Amino acid sequence: MQVEKYKVSELNNAALADHKRRLEFVKADIKNVEDVLTKLQAFQVAIPSWALGTGGTRFGRFSGGGEPRSLEEKIGDVGVIHALNQSSGAISLHIPWDIPQNAAAIKALAAQHGLAFDAVNSNTFQDQPDAPESYKFGSLQHVDKAVRDQAIAHNIEVIKQGVALGSKSLTVWLADGSSFPGQLNFRGAFERTLDSLKQIYAALPDDWKLYLEYKCYEPNFYSTTVADWGQSLLYVSKLGPKAYTLVDLGHHLPNANIEQIVSLLLMEGRLAGFHFNDSKYGDDDLTVGCINPYQLFLIFNELVEGMDARGMNHATDLGWMIDASHNLKDPIEDLLQSVQAIQLAYAQALIVDKKALQAAQAANDVAKAQEILQAAYRTDVRALVSEASLRAGGAIDPIGAYRELKVRENLIKERGAKTVATGL
Numbered sequence: 001m002q003v004e005k006y007k008v009s010e011l012n013n014a015a016l017a018d019h020k021r022r023l024e025f026v027k028a029d030i031k032n033v034e035d036v037l038t039k040l041q042a043f044q045v046a047i048p049s050w051a052l053g054t055g056g057t058r059f060g061r062f063s064g065g066g067e068p069r070s071l072e073e074k075i076g077d078v079g080v081i082h083a084l085n086q087s088s089g090a091i092s093l094h095i096p097w098d099i100p101q102n103a104a105a106i107k108a109l110a111a112q113h114g115l116a117f118d119a120v121n122s123n124t125f126q127d128q129p130d131a132p133e134s135y136k137f138g139s140l141q142h143v144d145k146a147v148r149d150q151a152i153a154h155n156i157e158v159i160k161q162g163v164a165l166g167s168k169s170l171t172v173w174l175a176d177g178s179s180f181p182g183q184l185n186f187r188g189a190f191e192r193t194l195d196s197l198k199q200i201y202a203a204l205p206d207d208w209k210l211y212l213e214y215k216c217y218e219p220n221f222y223s224t225t226v227a228d229w230g231q232s233l234l235y236v237s238k239l240g241p242k243a244y245t246l247v248d249l250g251h252h253l254p255n256a257n258i259e260q261i262v263s264l265l266l267m268e269g270r271l272a273g274f275h276f277n278d279s280k281y282g283d284d285d286l287t288v289g290c291i292n293p294y295q296l297f298l299i300f301n302e303l304v305e306g307m308d309a310r311g312m313n314h315a316t317d318l319g320w321m322i323d324a325s326h327n328l329k330d331p332i333e334d335l336l337q338s339v340q341a342i343q344l345a346y347a348q349a350l351i352v353d354k355k356a357l358q359a360a361q362a363a364n365d366v367a368k369a370q371e372i373l374q375a376a377y378r379t380d381v382r383a384l385v386s387e388a389s390l391r392a393g394g395a396i397d398p399i400g401a402y403r404e405l406k407v408r409e410n411l412i413k414e415r416g417a418k419t420v421a422t423g424l
């Protein structure tokens, strides 16, 4: 379904007076407002192809209506999101959940919606029906070379698919690990995994990056072979300059200081980027910013500070991706909320008074430092995000527009009420 530009404009016109009033209010207190708006407009967050349908829990899946039945329809859904917010100009594919049969046609379709392909993701955490070897006891870590070879070959195949789509990075997330003490020799598993990763790394084109994602538990309950940022950093340091550590916000032990991890990975030049989501207990894959928006702001504060210190381009020098799953909400609404939460945190980080913060830090003025950070966090920057969207040709209120335009109702008419998308 195509979102008509003129309909978005009509809705924007109706909302314009209120929007302008809110914008003037927030602008009065912000010195660098044009800079913030320019940066917000440039900032794009990739939508995962596996999050466009309703996700399941361990016990069931309650599919919503009009879910995309094919990669083409998934691209159409990301096109809807991007048309409304002008900030979701990329899609990240999980293979083989999504296999582009005709890469040139898929690429052309994506381009029609203004979409590029972000990182491609391999999947060696599920057995495929026609595969000779099983990943029951791991993939790149497996004790049996035949299993490792199959997993390596799959990753190389995913790189090839990504090349055909114009992607520039491979994300490797491994479910490898062990569920019981004694099951695995940790050092042996590390060495085998490293050796497998080296073979994948060797197949990377020159301008590609390998993102190694860590996760402290699940599906293995005793150990995972890339468990935390230290272990990921160890692998990527041994692999070479094209390998980076990917931070998925849901993959830490409770109360981990993720912003500090982000700061240090950036300092080392090894931060790949993010799988954004939120969580209360574990890898809950909830809407970004729905549980702990302050943490998200603190992460962006480190990102802006650290990227500026290294002269990095905020929009292009890291991978910005969502990795979420929606059991109850309409996935498109959930993704619109997620992107907006990221933009809000980014905008708030951009308005932190950095000079004043540095001075407070140098003077050990703890209360002042907190005041400075929280002054930015407590600023209502929603009008700035709306203005960036408006200037880029999107909606002042993307979710409101999605509802007004009855997108889901139309998708149900087009696709039916009982469709099920591939993915989580």
Ligand code: RM4
Pocket (backbone or CB within 6 Å): 094, 121, 173, 213, 215, 248, 275, 283, 323, 424
């Ligand atoms: C994992 C991890 C990966 C994602 C899979 C589906 O927990 O977050 O990034 O590809 O889930």
Ligand code: MN
Pocket (backbone or CB within 6 Å): 173, 213, 248, 275, 323
């Ligand atoms: Mn992830």
Ligand code: MN
Pocket (backbone or CB within 6 Å): 248, 250, 251, 283, 323
């Ligand atoms: Mn995850």
